[in-house]
Amino acid sequence: MAFDLDQWLNLETLKQSHQSLQGWYEDTPARALVIYFLIYAIATAVSIPGATILTLGAGAIFGFGPGLLMVSFASSIGALLAFLVARYLLRDAVQRRFSGSLERINEGIERDGTFYLLTLRLVPLFPFWLVNLVMGLTPMKSGRYYVVSQLGMLPATIIYVNAGTQIAALESTQEILSPALLGSLILLGVFPVIARSLVAWARQRKLYAKWNRPPRYDRNLIVIGAGAGGLVSAYIAATVKAKVTLVESHQMGGDCLNTGCVPSKSLIRAAKIAKEIRHAESFGIHHASGTTDFKAVMERIRSVIRQIEPHDSVERYEGMGVEVLKGHARLISPWEVELTLSGHAPGLQKSAADAKKEVPSAATANRPRNAENVRRLTSRNIILATGAEPFIPDIPGLRQAGALTSESVWSLETLPARLVVLGGGPVGCELAQSFARLGSQVTLIEKHAHLLSKEDPEAAEVVRAALKEDGITILNDQTVVSVTTLPDSSCKRLILHRAGLASADRTANAGMQVECDTILCALGRRPRVEGYGLEDLGIALRPGQTIDTNMFQQTSLPNIYAVGDVSSPYKLTHAAAHQAWYASVNALFGRFKRFPNHSHAHRGVRPASAAIPRCTFTDPELAQVGLTEPEAIRHHVPYEVTRYHLDDLDRAIADGAAHGFIKILTVPGKDQILGVTIVGEHAGELLAEFVLAMRHGLGLNKILATVHTYPTWSEAGKFAAGVWKQSHAPRWLLPWVERLHTWERRE
Structure with missing residues (x-):
């Protein structure tokens, strides 16, 4: 020693x-x-x-x-x-x-x-x-x-x-x-x-003390909501041979299939073709012309939905062994769901065995209802995947003016001549650009100083420039204070004031006026938490009214789980599917082993390290994963920035889309990736390589060492890694290497 x-x-x-x-x-x-x-x-x-x-x-x-x-x-x-x-x-x-x-x-x-x-x-x-x-x-x-x-x-x-x-x-x-x-x-x-286990057991007994647990359960799992989160939950449960019931009150596939991702991307594609025809001369194709048949565009969108519908259909899920019921579900205890049936589709009828079990509980005995259309389902675990709905603010005259949302806009049969879009987030920017390219005169109103305020400011500015180039009038730092529908006219008049202006100042100033034929409200979505009995069970909500969940996707009642837009700040289809895996596996096997979701957002705050990608499908696209530069500064995370400009990429030049950039944040002196922002053509596709790297702890050196096909867009990831490598080359060694080469020539 x-x-x-x-x-x-x-x-x-x-x-x-x-x-x-x-x-x-x-x-x-x-x-x-x-x-x-x-x-x-x-x-x-x-x-x-x-x-x-x-x-x-x-x-x-x-x-x-x-x-x-x-x-x-x-x-x-x-x-x-x-x-x-x-x-x-x-x-x-x-x-x-x-x-x-x-x-x-x-x-x-x-x-x-x-x-x-x-x-x-x-x-x-x-x-x-x-x-x-x-x-x-x-x-x-x-x-x-x-x-x-x-x-x-x-x-x-x-x-x-x-x-x-x-x-x-x-x-x-x-x-x-x-x-x-x-x-x-x-x-x-x-x-x-x-002691901790005993305390948890005692706490759970107290938590459930007010309800009588059923002597047995008819099902292993009930899933409420057949959007992305609900479908994946039911799919996993059926795969592991659990008895699972999937309840949907409206349409299978949820918002993504029917009013969100699928129709919006179909509209974006049609709008892009319209622009390409107008710019065909830049590729040497002269006299190209075309007119927009908006009704045909909308019919194609509905056709695309019909083609994808079988993937999310009742028939497909019943074929897997999932019981699919259509109706409104309400929790009456932590293990019981009261279902008011609607429709008569296959799989929506109650069996004689189930009918015998349906004895009204004390909580529902006095509720007026048609007994033939009401069922009581019991399950050991329940997953809430009720999603979210468009938010319409209480602006005087807005609802009376027939404002559309991202759900109702698909009912349009004629192209709006003058369209006002409220909200400069991803949905607002995507739809504003699409309608402008199809021929609408579009005004985009955003209360923040920048569009896409949650994204990297440099990348968001590239998108803003593209929207202006498409003829969109962009009004930043503005809020709508009232809407008036003019008499004997379909014209709507919006009164705008600078964002943050006090009510007294609004009265003193006339504000800006904007007239249009149609208003599209794209101001975000609010979770669907009302009418499901959550308040009766005391299920905790966060300040933003999303359901509070832990990293196992459990609510304040541990046998009830929540996934997707109703509980997550991400509001992304793929994030809902990701959460659904954890919820379903923990619900079915959590007594033996629980799996924490490490991209879980605690109390609505996204962890900086979560490798959850997102993409705004404007043209150019803006895709992002991990930290943005403002987030790194806000969280006091040290970082280095590497940029690769896509105007240097051979394939981008050949495609006539040589604009945009890749911006990578790394740990100082290391190739470890903290975040990536890509703005440009196919940004959403290019991001996948970086998401894979972040998810599995791979650095830029691994990307650089991977062979990429030439000439492809995917080479951009390798070239970006090359820029980082070049900036971290051992400069002090180069003079010595040069002397070595000189000596070898003289030898």
Whole structure:
């Protein structure tokens, strides 16, 4: 041992020095306590082995009471100092180097760190000095670390200090921990885990106390809502042979198939062709012309929906073994759903066996209803996938003016001559550009200073320029305060004021006026949480009225899960499908093993590390994953920026689409990807390679080392990685390499 400490910190030396040390304490008690305290704290802080001997010495020299008090505080303070040394010297470097691997550990420490640490402290099999160093590399708060360490180390401290008072009878430190005593300490160590389980069990019993659990369940899982989240949930449950019922009140496929992703992308495609025809001369094709038959465009959109419908149909899911019922579902207990049936499609009729089970509960016995159309379903677990609906603000005259939304716009049969779009988010920008390219005179009104305010400002500016080029009038920093429908006319007049203007100032200023024939409201969506019995069950909502869920997709009632727009800030079809996997697997197998969704947004806040991609399908497209530059600044995340401009890409030049860029944020000096923004043709497709890399902890060097087909758009990812590599080349080495080459030519 360094400094020959093994000659000093051993039992034999302590026994030989016992009398003299005790005499020293009797002569100068205060001085002896202070010096011993400092030696113990410093030894612990610098992780010097020998804490056992020092603890025995405290009991031998000072007696049980003073020795226990001194060691308890000295060991805890020393442990805290070692913890802080590891934190400030090593934590940042370790977290940067192994960020992908440590992400789950960090989340576990933040969630259950107290229980982990208490268990480690109570079981003396774990070296305390190692616990100090390892915990210093985690996000655990120093105050919590100190308190838990003081409590957790106390039982072992008592045993060793007490043994020290009998120092003359000790022959070996191994005598202190007999098998029975060691077993007791181990049991004491696992007690926090057992206690936590008992507390959770008691809490759950109290949580469910007001309801009577059914003696048996008719189903393993009920899924409410047949959008992306609901369909995937039902699909997974049927695949693992669970008995699952899928309830939908409107249309299979939800918003994405019927009023969202599918129809909007079909409209975008038609609008792009219209523009390409007008610009055919730039490709050497002269006299190309075409007129927009808007009714035919809308008919094609409906045709596309019909072609995709079988993927989400009742027949397909019933073929998998899913029971599909059409009607409105309402929760009447954590395990019971009251279903008011509608329609008579196959699979929507109740069986004789189910009809016998339908005894009205006390909660619903007095509710007026047609008994023939009402069923009661029971299930061990329920998944809520009720989605969201367009938000229409309470602007005077807006509803009376017949404002359309992203759901009702598909009922149009004639192209609006003058269209006002409220909202400069993804939906507003996509639809505004499409209608402008098909021939509408479009005005886009946005309350923020920039369009696509949640995206990278540089990329959003590229989209803004493209919209202006398509003839769209863009009014930023403006809010609509009233809408008037002119008498004897279909014309609507909107009064606008600068965003944030006080009511008194609005009265004093006339504001801007905009006239149009049709108003399209694209101001976001609000979750569908009303009418499902959530308030009766006390299911907690976040401030934005989404259902509050944990990382297992559980609501405040653990057997009820929520996925998709009703619970997520992402509002993305693929995010709903991603959450559905966790919800269904945890619902069916959570008693044996639970799977945390590490892209979960806690209390509506998206984690910066979540590799959830998104894309605005304007032309050019704007795609993004991970952190944007403003988010990195806001979260105080150090970063470097690498840019690759698509006007340098051969395929982009050949396609006449040489505009846009790829912007990559990386850890300073590392190829680890923090976020990627792409604006340009096929941005949504180009992003996939970066999403894969982020999801699996691959850096830019791996992308650079991957062979890409020439000439393709996908080469842009490799070239962007090449720009990063070039900027991180060892410049200091190049003069020496040049000298080597010169020397070789002379040889």
